[in-house]
Amino acid sequence: MDDMHPSQLAGTDYREYTLTYFEGFSRRVLVLDIEKSYPDGKLIVSRTDTKGIITHANQAFVEMSGYSEAELIGQPHSILRHPDMPAIAFKDVWDTLAQGKKWKGYVKNLRKDGAYYWVFASAVPNVRNGVVEGYTSVRRKPSRKRVNECVPLYAELRAKETGHGL
Amino acid sequence: MVYNLTVSPDFSPEHIAGWYVFNTWLQRKLGYRIHVDLYDDFETQRQAIADGKIDIVFANPFDAAMLVRDKGFTAVATAEGQRDEVVIAVAADSPVRRVEDLQPGVRIAKTQDPDINLIGMILLEPADLSLENTVAQAASTYVLVAKHLIQGRADIGFFLKEAFYDLSQVIRKNLRVLVTSEIHVVRHALLVGPRFAEHGESLRRLLLGMPGDLPQGPGVLESLGFSGWESLGEEDTQFMIDLMDTLQE
Numbered sequence A: 001m002d003d004m005h006p007s008q009l010a011g012t013d014y015r016e017y018t019l020t021y022f023e024g025f026s027r028r029v030l031v032l033d034i035e036k037s038y039p040d041g042k043l044i045v046s047r048t049d050t051k052g053i054i055t056h057a058n059q060a061f062v063e064m065s066g067y068s069e070a071e072l073i074g075q076p077h078s079i080l081r082h083p084d085m086p087a088i089a090f091k092d093v094w095d096t097l098a099q100g101k102k103w104k105g106y107v108k109n110l111r112k113d114g115a116y117y118w119v120f121a122s123a124v125p126n127v128r129n130g131v132v133e134g135y136t137s138v139r140r141k142p143s144r145k146r147v148n149e150c151v152p153l154y155a156e157l158r159a160k161e162t163g164h165g166l
Numbered sequence B: 001m002v003y004n005l006t007v008s009p010d011f012s013p014e015h016i017a018g019w020y021v022f023n024t025w026l027q028r029k030l031g032y033r034i035h036v037d038l039y040d041d042f043e044t045q046r047q048a049i050a051d052g053k054i055d056i057v058f059a060n061p062f063d064a065a066m067l068v069r070d071k072g073f074t075a076v077a078t079a080e081g082q083r084d085e086v087v088i089a090v091a092a093d094s095p096v097r098r099v100e101d102l103q104p105g106v107r108i109a110k111t112q113d114p115d116i117n118l119i120g121m122i123l124l125e126p127a128d129l130s131l132e133n134t135v136a137q138a139a140s141t142y143v144l145v146a147k148h149l150i151q152g153r154a155d156i157g158f159f160l161k162e163a164f165y166d167l168s169q170v171i172r173k174n175l176r177v178l179v180t181s182e183i184h185v186v187r188h189a190l191l192v193g194p195r196f197a198e199h200g201e202s203l204r205r206l207l208l209g210m211p212g213d214l215p216q217g218p219g220v221l222e223s224l225g226f227s228g229w230e231s232l233g234e235e236d237t238q239f240m241i242d243l244m245d246t247l248q249e
């Protein structure tokens, strides 16, 4: 995944982070305090292979992430990872799916332009003839109340993980 | 051998006769005897399926999941261009402008249609509403859902989008759309059970050729309310079922 550059952002007042991903590589991400609200009635749908590489993204995914379909296919799903999200949330996603179960939760995602959007996400393993061939994730418009409950919780988890604060 | 064909109980009432016309056409084309069994409600139909009585079914996407994953059914085709999208409507003079304006205790007029009710509840999540803090107002048809709204017995109503736009102008003038789903993937599908599986391919070919099957084909399609059939492959079916799965509890 490429580092983010100020030229791709929807604003100039950004914060800079270096994220280190599960696979070991790092990426510079730039974030803005701008929320893009979730469109009514739509579902954001994507599918990945068993490693979390995106194999399918629908139109709503393209619109909300700010990336073109061609930019998304073949990339790890962590292209959307926002630095405010605690790593433990994603560990839970992978552990749950590995048990063959459905995962649900609230996720803050990072757009290509540095803005963010909250979703209520749900992911399931794609079982074909008894074999897990990949995963499907569907996101919907979240309840604002639930999102507001997640904000301090995620901040606390994040602070523990990075060793700052608390 | 006689096979049995059934149709999801949420089919539009004006097309009941159409399914009998379709079956007559189908029997002539395939050369097998097929009997149409229509059920009034989802429960009775599911029981008939569980008892192994059904070989061909035009299934609601909600039931398609169970039929394919648990009962060994396979998808053959889907109605061309048709998707199961939901309209949530309010009375035209309702003070509610957006989903987030809705409060716990809201009265929802709905039919038994399981996929429409599932998607409808998902569209209410942004307002923190669920089955626990809303009140259902049962209706046997979408026209009655509209009546509940117009006569003030319900605050919002769940409609299959097509059924909403099939309502008469007079009725629709008294309603206002709050939100419409744009899911694009969820749809009814014609499935065949294990006993009919060996004829699945010939059935698919017949259906896809229906618009050109003169003289009867086009008229039969019209009586079903379809413009044609689209082939529904194994992976597309599995994808739809995975998607339905993510939406359920």
Ligand SMILES: Cc1cc2nc3c(=O)[nH]c(=O)nc-3n(C[C@H](O)[C@H](O)[C@H](O)COP(=O)(O)O)c2cc1C
Binding pocket: A020, A021, A022, A023, A046, A047, A048, A052, A076, A077, A078, A079, A080, A081, A082, A087, A090, A093, A107, A109, A123, A135, A136, A137
């Ligand atoms: C089907 C599926 C969908 C996912 N969707 C997202 C997503 O929308 N946003 C996100 O940050 N991570 C998502 N993930 C998790 C990422 O794969 C990844 O674990 C996460 O971004 C954290 O990166 P890391 O595991 O490399 O540390 C998804 C994973 C799967 C399997």
